[in-house]
Amino acid sequence: MSHGRDEQDQTVVRKSITIGRETAEVYRAFVDGSFVAQFAEHLDSATEETGGAWHWMSTTLAGSSGHGTAEVIDEEPNAYVRWRWLEDGDERGQGTARFRPAPGLRGTEVAVELEYDARGGAPGRWVEKLLGTEPGQQLLRDLFRFRQLLETGEIATTVGQPAAREMTGGVLVSAAGQPSGRVAQ
Amino acid sequence: MGKHKVEVHTVPDPGIINPKDAIVRITSTAICGSDLHLYDGHIPTMKEGDVLGHESMGEVVEVGAGVKRVQRGDRVVVPFAIACGECAYCRRGLTSCCDNSNPNAHLPEAMYGAAPSALFGYSHMMGGYAGGQAEYLRVPFADVGLLKVPDGLDDEQVLFISDIFPTGYMAAENCGIRKGDVVAVWGCGPVGQFAIRSAFLLGAERVIGIDREPARLAMAGEGGATTIDFSDDDVRVTDALKELTGGRGPDHCIDAVGLEAYGDGVDAAYDRVKTMLFMATDRPTALRQAIQACAKAGTVSIPGVYGGVLDKIPLGAAFNKGLTFKMGQTHVHRYMDRLLELVEQKAIDPTFVITHRLALEDAPMAYELFKAKDEACVKVVLTP
Numbered sequence: 160m161s162h163g164r165d166e167q168d169q170t171v172v173r174k175s176i177t178i179g180r181e182t183a184e185v186y187r188a189f190v191d192g193s194f195v196a197q198f199a200e201h202l203d204s205a206t207e208e209t210g211g212a213w214h215w216m217s218t219t220l221a222g223s224s225g226h227g228t229a230e231v232i233d234e235e236p237n238a239y240v241r242w243r244w245l246e247d248g249d250e251r252g253q254g255t256a257r258f259r260p261a262p263g264l265r266g267t268e269v270a271v272e273l274e275y276d277a278r279g280g281a282p283g284r285w286v287e288k289l290l291g292t293e294p295g296q297q298l299l300r301d302l303f304r305f306r307q308l309l310e311t312g313e314i315a316t317t318v319g320q321p322a323a324r325e326m327t328g329g330v331l332v333s334a335a336g337q338p339s340g341r342v343a344q
Numbered sequence: 345m346g347k348h349k350v351e352v353h354t355v356p357d358p359g360i361i362n363p364k365d366a367i368v369r370i371t372s373t374a375i376c377g378s379d380l381h382l383y384d385g386h387i388p389t390m391k392e393g394d395v396l397g398h399e400s401m402g403e404v405v406e407v408g409a410g411v412k413r414v415q416r417g418d419r420v421v422v423p424f425a426i427a428c429g430e431c432a433y434c435r436r437g438l439t440s441c442c443d444n445s446n447p448n449a450h451l452p453e454a455m456y457g458a459a460p461s462a463l464f465g466y467s468h469m470m471g472g473y474a475g476g477q478a479e480y481l482r483v484p485f486a487d488v489g490l491l492k493v494p495d496g497l498d499d500e501q502v503l504f505i506s507d508i509f510p511t512g513y514m515a516a517e518n519c520g521i522r523k524g525d526v527v528a529v530w531g532c533g534p535v536g537q538f539a540i541r542s543a544f545l546l547g548a549e550r551v552i553g554i555d556r557e558p559a560r561l562a563m564a565g566e567g568g569a570t571t572i573d574f575s576d577d578d579v580r581v582t583d584a585l586k587e588l589t590g591g592r593g594p595d596h597c598i599d600a601v602g603l604e605a606y607g608d609g610v611d612a613a614y615d616r617v618k619t620m621l622f623m624a625t626d627r628p629t630a631l632r633q634a635i636q637a638c639a640k641a642g643t644v645s646i647p648g649v650y651g652g653v654l655d656k657i658p659l660g661a662a663f664n665k666g667l668t669f670k671m672g673q674t675h676v677h678r679y680m681d682r683l684l685e686l687v688e689q690k691a692i693d694p695t696f697v698i699t700h701r702l703a704l705e706d707a708p709m710a711y712e713l714f715k716a717k718d719e720a721c722v723k724v725v726l727t728p
């Protein structure tokens with residue numbers, strides 16, 4: 160059933176994170192597709208379409224390109240947003256995010272839930288292509304990267320660092336000298 | 345490169361990857377006791393070709409566009425843990441609990457319930473950052489991390505502020521030493537040595553060092569400690585401690601031994617880790633002894649690295665004596681200014697702990713020497 164949802168067959172992954180920023184700032188960043196594309200590992204870029212939906216491009220973890228649309232279907236600014244993923248018009252899954260102030264001066268608590276049909280049909284395969292075989296773990300990775308970007312302005316990475324093996328991916332932005340560094344490994 | 349296999353290789357120099365990075369040309373680096381856990385193959389998620397080392401210092405040679413406080417030419421010490429300076433934990437000075445420095449935080453989160461900070465050169469679960477037993481080191485969040493060294497101090501006087509000195513100091517501070525207290529330290533390796541001296545600096549009247557290596561016991565003695573040599577089968581550490589403390593037991597007990605964690609059943613870094621099997625060596629004996637020996641209402645302070653689960657910890661003894669446990673990876677950034685001051689004031693000369701000085705090229709031999717404790721080895725400093 161490409162447009163309906165049977166509650167009992169949905170796979171749900173839920174992760175929470177606390178981010179040391181005001182709720183309005185966190186919410187604004189989360190619903191901005193171009194910001195999301197910066198931290199979500201599976202997204203390369205996102206462009207806003209008329210009507211407010213976000214069309215995004217992805218080189219998935221499996222290495223094959225994909226694309227999709229994220230469309231907000233319900234929201235309460237600074238508190239709640241629900242969206243659905245579409246691939247060429249077919250719904251592949253939904254997500255919700257809830258935002259509330261964290262206790263004390265800790266910032267904002269964000270709770271994200273992803274729902275999709277993992278039974279083996281097109282939706283499940285698509286989500287797996289996008290998020291890998293452990294969507295919960297990928298969601299957590301993405302939320303960590305979301306926090307890093309908001310709190311430090313950077314995403315922690317070691318891609319491009321030296322090692323005594325074939326380096327795949329990553330580019331050295333600059334080098335400190337001739338490639339003659341001796342290291343203990 | 346594998347268990348008991350450390351090699352020196354030529355690799356590309358590191359470069360700036362993120363705007364807050366700096367590149368440090370390493371002038372001195374050291375091997376840590378916890379490097380031996382890597383060497384012995386006990387820490388999971390290492391990959392062949394990973395660069396080791398987390399006790400380093402040198403000169404800043406390049407800074408990213410986001411670096412404001414340090415500049416090229418600064419002489420700096422690099423803390424072993426990587427801290428962003430912005431998260432809730434960093435703001436509290438608890439930098440080894442940094443939320444944002446580990447790109448693989450989901451791995452320790454799965455094992456421990458939450459991810460601590462990344463460490464240099466200490467497995468992919470702890471961030472996978474290339475380490476500082478090298479000619480150059482990329483340091484993320486350089487403004488937060490790097491301790492500037494004033495002129496007039498040699499490398500050897502300040503190098504240990506990267507790790508073992510604050511580790512011993514924090515272990516002693518965690519005891520909550522009141523003037524006149526008695527502190528016992530299990531393990532007279534480099535961390536234990538600094539714990540002993542730090543305990544005196546913090547007001548302890550007597551410090552007892554426990555080990556079985558003659559060189560380490562002698563070094564502890566030179567630091568003012570009374571020593572217990574448990575290589576003698578007639579010596580029961582808990583009895584000896586009773587005798588040395590008028591039957592009370594030491595007020596505070598520092599476990600500077602730790603536990604080697606064995607990975608079993610973890611095939612890949614990206615599996616969700618649900619359980620981890622650890623085989624205990626006889627080192628958990630130190631923690632059990634510390635609990636058993638500790639005076640009522642005392643503190644057990646644990647700087648020794650633990651990774652997994654332990655059996656048969658006498659929690660009944662701990663509960664009924666009202667003990668406090670304090671532990672954790674060192675919050676180096678919290679201590680480094682204070683410790684630099686102590687060195688400048690000559691309250692302590694950290695060079696006492698060095699027994700061997702070798703070239704980076706000699707790293708394979710140095711690891712073997714350090715592991716075997718041959719030639720009365722206590723601490724090895726390597727020069728690239």
